[in-house]
Amino acid sequence: MQVSVEQTKLGSVQRDFSEEEKRGVYRAIYERRDVRAQFLPDPVPPEVLGRLLDAAHHAPSVGFMQPWDFLVIEDPGVRRKVYENFERANRRAAEIYDTGRRAVYDRLKLAGILEAPVNLCITCDRERSTGYGLGRQTDPATDLYSTVCAVQNLWLAARAESLGVGWVSILDFEELKATLGIPETHTPVAYLCVGYVSEFRSQPDLEANGWEQRGSLETLIHFNRWGERNAHRAATLVPASVAP
Amino acid sequence: MQVSVEQTKLGSVQRDFSEEEKRGVYRAIYERRDVRAQFLPDPVPPEVLGRLLDAAHHAPSVGFMQPWDFLVIEDPGVRRKVYENFERANRRAAEIYDTGRRAVYDRLKLAGILEAPVNLCITCDRERSTGYGLGRQTDPATDLYSTVCAVQNLWLAARAESLGVGWVSILDFEELKATLGIPETHTPVAYLCVGYVSEFRSQPDLEANGWEQRGSLETLIHFNRWGERNAHRAATLVPASVAP
Numbered sequence: 001m002q003v004s005v006e007q008t009k010l011g012s013v014q015r016d017f018s019e020e021e022k023r024g025v026y027r028a029i030y031e032r033r034d035v036r037a038q039f040l041p042d043p044v045p046p047e048v049l050g051r052l053l054d055a056a057h058h059a060p061s062v063g064f065m066q067p068w069d070f071l072v073i074e075d076p077g078v079r080r081k082v083y084e085n086f087e088r089a090n091r092r093a094a095e096i097y098d099t100g101r102r103a104v105y106d107r108l109k110l111a112g113i114l115e116a117p118v119n120l121c122i123t124c125d126r127e128r129s130t131g132y133g134l135g136r137q138t139d140p141a142t143d144l145y146s147t148v149c150a151v152q153n154l155w156l157a158a159r160a161e162s163l164g165v166g167w168v169s170i171l172d173f174e175e176l177k178a179t180l181g182i183p184e185t186h187t188p189v190a191y192l193c194v195g196y197v198s199e200f201r202s203q204p205d206l207e208a209n210g211w212e213q214r215g216s217l218e219t220l221i222h223f224n225r226w227g228e229r230n231a232h233r234a235a236t237l238v239p240a241s242v243a244p
Numbered sequence: 245m246q247v248s249v250e251q252t253k254l255g256s257v258q259r260d261f262s263e264e265e266k267r268g269v270y271r272a273i274y275e276r277r278d279v280r281a282q283f284l285p286d287p288v289p290p291e292v293l294g295r296l297l298d299a300a301h302h303a304p305s306v307g308f309m310q311p312w313d314f315l316v317i318e319d320p321g322v323r324r325k326v327y328e329n330f331e332r333a334n335r336r337a338a339e340i341y342d343t344g345r346r347a348v349y350d351r352l353k354l355a356g357i358l359e360a361p362v363n364l365c366i367t368c369d370r371e372r373s374t375g376y377g378l379g380r381q382t383d384p385a386t387d388l389y390s391t392v393c394a395v396q397n398l399w400l401a402a403r404a405e406s407l408g409v410g411w412v413s414i415l416d417f418e419e420l421k422a423t424l425g426i427p428e429t430h431t432p433v434a435y436l437c438v439g440y441v442s443e444f445r446s447q448p449d450l451e452a453n454g455w456e457q458r459g460s461l462e463t464l465i466h467f468n469r470w471g472e473r474n475a476h477r478a479a480t481l482v483p484a485s486v487a488p
Contacts, residue, residue, distance in 0.1 A: 012443035013275050017404045024265025025272045025404040029299045029397050031257050050481035055273045057461045064456040075468040093381045131456050135413040137337045142413045148392035153273050160261045160269040169379040169386045181470035199256035212308040212375050217301045224319040226425035237294030
């Protein structure tokens, strides 16, 4: 594909991506990692952090509701409190695993709260009136889903900026709300650690550490109705993978 | 930034993106639209659809759970049933608006179920054992969030492939599950219309049609604790926007 030279129409944007622009999108998707252990202390320049937040703010949202807020957390005292929250939650979480798996669990590094120079908490306002409820009557969770789209936009933009992101879900979220002063009507959807990294690993940590493997895409595809498999048709889709 | 020429280390990938690769990522983020009205009937080649599904399959997931399934819906009879579901749900949804806003609502085109050549339903298996529950004990909704990350990966990859995507949330989801035969334990997170488009609009439809405006990012940023504003600091972040 060549770089498109078509005239931009009034009210519309250039349609096609160059091959290198497309490669950028797929690199971000395939080379994005959930970073826990490779954070460097180097500061994140404000203009770069601004680009990440603006990418998040341009996520799709139900009814154009834009239900998100962004807490930028750099204060060491606040991060220390969140880290202690994580430590307690992680000890409780570890208790469900039997001996063999527990040994693997205990070796996993699951959060970079103190090492990453920036933490972000992205919240969802469950009662924001923006968007006038359009699209939410049939599924009230769609505001949470919109907020997750913002997280994923930020994560991919971060990868393009050579920044690692780790999503910490092992937290007592009621305690997190108290620590950060988040109002009752807002749900903390994602707590993220953000920073430059020593390297981007070629595999997810949980795969490299033997916790879980990536499943086969073919087995997850159904045609027209649940359970209607078509091995021939699925095979025409799946070899096209550009994954590493 | 130049194309990085650093040696790829064993187990890690090239860190930096070229300027054009970065532009691709930001173009996908800023030029992604929620498409309803501009679908063309042109078929989506299987290798392209395969790349979208594989992009979705490479989303982050809690504990590497990979809770998603993908229904590829092209059958006109199935799409007709889903369209009738949408029509009924949309009539009910319209009833909450008073006269002025109702007039705007009735002018909105909210789904391209019949026009788009491919519909996709992306589901979340709430009971999948992959990942052994890691990261989910503290927030059981994280499997739904992982599935939304898959949706957003697919949406951005689609934009890079010049394909439009529209997320239809105005559906009776119990009826949708019955129509598609989705098991009780699986939640349909997203119903998507996918196809080539006549154009990508420069603004979201809901903004262009006067339903809602994009809010200011500055007002959504807090520092260290909720409500702690810092206009000077926020201003250092926000002018960096590369948005159109």
